[in-house]
Amino acid sequence: xTAAAPSKLEAFNDNxxxxxxxxxxxxxxxxxxxxxxxxxxxxxxxxxxxFLRDLRGGHVPEAWQSTLDDVWVAPxxxxxxxxxxxxxxxxxxxxxxxxxxxxxxxxVPVALAEMIHSASLLLDDIVDDSRLxxxxxxxxxxxxxxxxxxxxxxxxxxxxxxxxxxxxxxxxAQVDALMREIAWEHWVTGIGTVIDCVWPxxxxxxxxxxxxxxxxxxxxxxxxxRLPLKIGAIAGGxxxxxxxxxxxxxxxxxxxxxxxxxxxxxxxxxxxxxxxxAEDITEGKITLLVLLTLQHADADAGxxxxxxxxxxxxxxxxxxxxxxxxxxxxxxxxxxxxxxxHVQRTLRIxxxxxxxxxEHRQVLAEFVDYVVNRxx
Amino acid sequence: xxxxRAQSPVADHALRFGPRFEHHMPRHIDDAWLTRxxxxxxxxxxxxxxxxxFTQPLYRFVDALPLADAGVMPHTRHLRAGLACALMSALPGxxxxxxxxxxxxxxxxxxxxxxxxxxxxxxxQDLAASQGRERACALPVLITVxxxxxxxxxxxxxxxxxxxxxxxxxxxxRFARLPMLQGVGHTLDLWGSQARLVHEDASxxxxxxxxxxxxxxxxxxxxxxxxxxGLPAEGTxxxxxxxxxxxxxxxxxxxxxxxxxxxxxxxxxxxxxxxRWKTLAQGTPREALTALAQRARERALARAGDVSRDAAALFxxxxxxxxxxxxAARHEERA
Numbered sequence: 018x019t020a021a022a023p024s025k026l027e028a029f030n031d032n033x034x035x036x037x038x039x040x041x042x043x044x045x046x047x048x049x050x051x052x053x054x055x056x057x058x059x060x061x062x063x064x065x066x067x068f069l070r071d072l073r074g075g076h077v078p079e080a081w082q083s084t085l086d087d088v089w090v091a092p093x094x095x096x097x098x099x100x101x102x103x104x105x106x107x108x109x110x111x112x113x114x115x116x117x118x119x120x121x122x123x124x125v126p127v128a129l130a131e132m133i134h135s136a137s138l139l140l141d142d143i144v145d146d147s148r149l150x151x152x153x154x155x156x157x158x159x160x161x162x163x164x165x166x167x168x169x170x171x172x173x174x175x176x177x178x179x180x181x182x183x184x185x186x187x188x189x190a191q192v193d194a195l196m197r198e199i200a201w202e203h204w205v206t207g208i209g210t211v212i213d214c215v216w217p218x219x220x221x222x223x224x225x226x227x228x229x230x231x232x233x234x235x236x237x238x239x240x241x242x243r244l245p246l247k248i249g250a251i252a253g254g255x256x257x258x259x260x261x262x263x264x265x266x267x268x269x270x271x272x273x274x275x276x277x278x279x280x281x282x283x284x285x286x287x288x289x290x291x292x293x294x295a296e297d298i299t300e301g302k303i304t305l306l307v308l309l310t311l312q313h314a315d316a317d318a319g320x321x322x323x324x325x326x327x328x329x330x331x332x333x334x335x336x337x338x339x340x341x342x343x344x345x346x347x348x349x350x351x352x353x354x355x356x357x358x359h360v361q362r363t364l365r366i367x368x369x370x371x372x373x374x375x376e377h378r379q380v381l382a383e384f385v386d387y388v389v390n391r392x393x
Numbered sequence: 394x395x396x397x398r399a400q401s402p403v404a405d406h407a408l409r410f411g412p413r414f415e416h417h418m419p420r421h422i423d424d425a426w427l428t429r430x431x432x433x434x435x436x437x438x439x440x441x442x443x444x445x446x447f448t449q450p451l452y453r454f455v456d457a458l459p460l461a462d463a464g465v466m467p468h469t470r471h472l473r474a475g476l477a478c479a480l481m482s483a484l485p486g487x488x489x490x491x492x493x494x495x496x497x498x499x500x501x502x503x504x505x506x507x508x509x510x511x512x513x514x515x516x517x518q519d520l521a522a523s524q525g526r527e528r529a530c531a532l533p534v535l536i537t538v539x540x541x542x543x544x545x546x547x548x549x550x551x552x553x554x555x556x557x558x559x560x561x562x563x564x565x566x567r568f569a570r571l572p573m574l575q576g577v578g579h580t581l582d583l584w585g586s587q588a589r590l591v592h593e594d595a596s597x598x599x600x601x602x603x604x605x606x607x608x609x610x611x612x613x614x615x616x617x618x619x620x621x622x623g624l625p626a627e628g629t630x631x632x633x634x635x636x637x638x639x640x641x642x643x644x645x646x647x648x649x650x651x652x653x654x655x656x657x658x659x660x661x662x663x664x665x666x667x668x669r670w671k672t673l674a675q676g677t678p679r680e681a682l683t684a685l686a687q688r689a690r691e692r693a694l695a696r697a698g699d700v701s702r703d704a705a706a707l708f709x710x711x712x713x714x715x716x717x718x719x720x721a722a723r724h725e726e727r728a
Contacts, residue, residue: 171576215446
């Protein structure tokens, strides 16, 4: 893959590249332009009337195409046009290369990693009732809650048809394995999300920190890292044990990432943090930090924190008070220790991947470092 | 319960299926169930939270559906499972116990429930404006439950289906693939009604039905029944097409029946989304729907008959029963 000159598509702020180690930066920048084009070209291909006609084998009125373009393709494509980094498709392409397969001969797995992630963001935005995503209106702000849901569901599950109709050089066994894993990840992401959704609605906050981590295992690791690593492994021809190792890497990394994300939400690394500070408090989210605080803070402090969470407030004073309560309980330190333990596991897993060359393992190690130490 | 209803194979199987659904999708899931359908827990699940946020909302919808002993109606509980079992029994090589495929039937019902749950949403610009007629369940929970149930259906088949390979993979892939088509179809259906789109002609009207309303409703029924008896590929394709035609005929017939309903319609009384779109540019909607329903019915019976005469008879009876069930319900409303 040759290095690509920046294009109009690469409108993102590339300051984050300085957070990457040199091998990761090279692996990333050499693949980015092709991955981005592949993702967008694949979305355009799937959105064509011709593709839909192939699915159904029959009449698709031409008049539907403009509606499909405006309502089904455009709101979804916008998420990827505004996409920050395309890390997942680059990860898939990198793994396929590392395992000796040319991703350009089977581009669908590369595109899938980003397409699934973006479709899940449409659903996340609905559930969070967000108005903005990546600086632009959310899909449901454009087309409505219910339509956005059907759009998201269609794109979330488009991978199965894409793999069937555009397998490239993937074998039938690889196609089936990819479908099976994607189906499972879709389901377990859902069951993990159930906890995140329902906890703020319950009267009791008597949950164990382990129960939060259990929901994170599937809610937060799947589309972020575990599934892209599985996709890259399967498409790259890895055997079952190797796929399992890469999946485990994705799971550990995903847990660490979520815990660090929760911490950064309340204690951002710098002024350029792209999210609203303490948004989790405003949304009343029951994170590990909250549960650790309730375990270790005195009853009065715990009660105050619960009141602030229930209030769903944007008041800076209240938010600051909540963060102070959490800090005073030692929850930030405990959460960092837990996150660090998962980081250590990831590095041990990477070291044990003898089926990858040294250089490739170094890229993965730098990727772990980048994910957990990013400041933006 | 009338003698005629008791003899309905669809109703009979739907009633018998109920406990099996609860076996595979229990009202209170536990670690054993989670280990089976998710994986061995690493840190331990909040099973009470899963009950509050998943199975309880799901069963609220299940329990609201009328049982099949009240007759076969569009919203009869476990209607699709009942139809699938009855169809299996009507095919060559019929299994002695269709309910042995209770996991597959559970997957079928989960798909249907997901669609039914999402029908309760309005298309507002935010959650508050989208509450629709569902008041008991917070919308984020309802949306998460519905989409999770749909995804569970495909996932459970790959790992736990009783079907032998390669039929298992074929059915699992169909369950996984069809939500895309349904999503595209529903997007067009919902947006088209808001944008007041018009069907250009009768073929566009039929395409609307095929795309938007039939895939998960009926094609999976055909797919599952074919796989259960081991129909060869050609017979499977024919049966799935017949099931799709049945679906078109069913929805068109229901739309016609709903047009006869007096007075203003509530969302519960206008289940057929076809009525959301403006009518044809030429001709009357009633004539077009009637012709469409008749054509689709004839195709369904002909294609099913190529596979099995009993299957064709079942489809014919299903259409009659459903229409009779709808008419009976309206009679009770007036009374």
